[in-house]
Amino acid sequence: MSISARDVGVTYSSRSRGELVALQDINLTVESGEFVTLIGPSGCGKSTLLHALGGLTSPTAGEVLVDEHRLTGPDPRQAAFIFQDYSLLPWKSILDNAAIGLRFANVPKAERQAKAMDMLELVGLAGFAKSYPHELSGGMQQRVAVARAMAMEPEVLLMDEPFGALDEQTRQKLGYQMSRILTANGKGVVMVTHSLDEAIFWADRIVVMSPRPGRIIREIVVDTPRPRELDFIADDGFGEIRQELFRLISEPVTEDTPTVTTLSGARP
């Protein structure tokens, strides 16, 4: 399976601010089994692109194709989302949360619970099946969200800054564990991140985007085989890519962003 964006553009129009071009001329193909990370300055439309790839946002220009078929809405059996805020349903148990997509697909109860239980085991939370989301830490809740996505047996996981709300240590540990699990299960991943390290550690291919209007300005291939060990971060190749990414992202910005003079002028 492959998901591809063809000349995709997304424009928001609002009464107060007029037209806002979030994405422009996006061409990107993601093959199943491939890890792609999306990185760029904040507000560059990374999340919008991810939502468009999964059918949560409809492009206002161009189209998204899944195996040559035009995508019209989300299909969790092909591409399942993992959101930054976990977004578990607080009134459902962990098991029912992990099974929610199967519930929506009307899979019989015994079958969906067995599947969800397998996935909770995979992320190491089988002992918490009967708990409720508010009883779990942030990192654990995000693992439930991973189990919920995996239960759909999707080809590709679409992850929107999945570790963004976690502290640095949990973030690194969980990221490492999840990248191993997903590699072992042959899943493809598209991940939005603002962390340079995360972008390189996860990726077969890093897609770098420009500030608004979001465009793809560069694709960088990382050819170190996955799964990678944590010490890959200390590798020379890693450092080179990191420098290159840093340069691309912190390049002087265009004139439509506020200038430094106005900021310092406002200081008392």
Place this chain on the structure above:
Amino acid sequence: MTVAASDTSTRAVATRVSAKTRRVRRTILVWALRVAALVVIVGLWLYGNGPGHVSSLLLPSLGNVLVFFGQLVVSPAFWSAAWTTLYSMAISFVVAAVVGTLIGFWAARGPLRAKVIEPLAVWGYMAPLFLFYPLFLLWFGVGVESKITLAALSTVFPIIYGSLRAFRSVDPVYLRVARAYGASPRQTDWMIKLRATLPLLGSAFRIGAAYSITTVLAGEVLSSTGGLGYILAKASQLFNAAGAFAILIAIVLFVAVLQLGLNRLFTPRHDSRTQ
């Protein structure tokens, strides 16, 4: 993987234990103060009966009231009156809850509808609809029908208002999950929207129930052929102050039990969030 969790969960258990003892202490204090308040009331009452020389029409002797209360709770007439009142409240409340929730749900589905319906609901909520009672007596007679219809009318507005608010404030995060995981529109309505609104809907129902209780009892006191309000009005018309006090106490207990049941029913267990 569970190693990462064990450290934080041990700490969580430790704080939970001390939080539990704190909670128990707090509960004991609250109950002790409640009992103290009751003792003060009884003390003032006894003082008024004895050294205070308050007229027995204003404040009948506590002993007499308790005797009447004892007779009241074993008399079939009291229980049939309680049944009439309960039945009127239940019908008016259920009708208002169903109709009010449906109207609220329908109105919340579009900004135009919400704009039109919300001020109407607020008006019905605030206006003293009880002033329509003489007309309702004219239309439906002095039997239970006039109480049920007026109580349903008074109850429906707070429920429309509350459910409209509830359905409009469903967290978009839940709707996004529903969409991303392939929920049909019907599944989104029943499994996400309705469930997500339960805490707010529950408080709308509690307010509505209070309206229903007040309206039914007041209607019975003013003009009726049965019910707790009716026997209360009759006792005071016969200058039976002690009997009236006994009935009042019974009504207060009746309402308290009802409220307790409603609170249990409409307070969902797992609505706390940590996000």
